[in-house]
Amino acid sequence: DAKTTQPNSMESNEEEPVHLPCNHSTISGTDYIHWYRQLPSQGPEYVIHGLTSNVNNRMASLAIAEDRKSSTLILHRATLRDAAVYYCILRDRDDKIIFGKGTRLHILP
């Protein structure tokens, strides 16, 4: 079973911020939180990852709860090209990675 839980789908308006939640209540102290997205007809694409502190890069921000049992991927200004399935996964030394079903993000023009 997936170690993370995400909503099946979300909608957002173009040019507005999007907050994609992920629950990982059984996270261990050495698990990193990774986010990937999959555009239609493409392979998954790395977005961002973090351990404890919030992280920013050119694509997104990752906000990690203080107890690390949840995290939120933030797209600051959604565009139509951000419509994709977003996966939140946990990665540790044990590389049996489990991808859940992800969140399908719809962007409304």
Place this chain on the structure above:
Amino acid sequence: EAQVTQNPRYLITVTGKKLTVTCSQNMNHEYMSWYRQDPGLGLRQIYYSMNVEVTDKGDVPEGYKVSRKEKRNFPLILESPSPNQTSLYFCASSLRTGGHYGYTFGSGTRLTVV
């Protein structure tokens, strides 16, 4: 350009005819992995390799073989394909094992077994 290359992109084959899907990366990554993606089931890991000559089973290894004789290549072998192996396959790599490293994925191989 840093990338993971899979071949072929599309393949239709018949039950029982051995096939190999190739995966190659040009980033000197130690870790490589194969996934299959099916509607409603998400991405499931088939096999992974932490370095040359080191491979291990993922969640759905039955019916598949892999080898890692050199760092850049990680072929997926179906000795006797069956229709339930019809799926979209992705190869991925990362610099090393461990949570600090992100994956790079290939563009996928759509396999149909009739």
